[in-house]
Amino acid sequence: xxxxxxxxxxxxxxxxxxxxxxxxxxxxxxxxxxxxxxxxxxxxxxxxxxxxxxxxxxxxxxxxxxxxxxxxxxxxxxxxxxxxxxxxxxxxxxxxxxxxxxxxxxxxxxxxxxxxxxxxxxxx
Numbered sequence: 001x002x003x004x005x006x007x008x009x010x011x012x013x014x015x016x017x018x019x020x021x022x023x024x025x026x027x028x029x030x031x032x033x034x035x036x037x038x039x040x041x042x043x044x045x046x047x048x049x050x051x052x053x054x055x056x057x058x059x060x061x062x063x064x065x066x067x068x069x070x071x072x073x074x075x076x077x078x079x080x081x082x083x084x085x086x087x088x089x090x091x092x093x094x095x096x097x098x099x100x101x102x103x104x105x106x107x108x109x110x111x112x113x114x115x116x117x118x119x120x121x122x123x124x
Contacts, residue, residue, distance in 0.1 A: 046053075058065045082090060 054065075057068075082093075085093065
């Protein structure tokens with residue numbers, strides 16, 4: 001018995017390859033216009049109710065609130081740990097931290113507590 005051809009296997013209601021059910025096609029720009037109108041309406045609604053709506057969802061439906069947050073975050077988040085850094089990168093990071101912290105530390109002999117001085121107190 002001979003193998004059936006593609007035309008014989010295809011259900012009678014399906015179109016043949018290259019044929020369309022709508023030969024005229026979608027009007028140019030119609031999908032974009034719908035999307036633009038939707039975004040504009042959403043923007044207008046958010047301007048009027050946005051912050052209040054977020055607060056209500058956060059309080060009454062925290063699981064939906066978290067879904068929204070998760071939905072806007074990137075799918076992959078690259079986290080670098082110190083173990084991923086080369087020695088040079090780690091030294092550079094320590095030097096930058098030192099430069100930021102140093103102005104807040106008193107040097108021994110200048111009337112303040114020195115680095116590592118257990119008796120130092122912090123006031124706010």
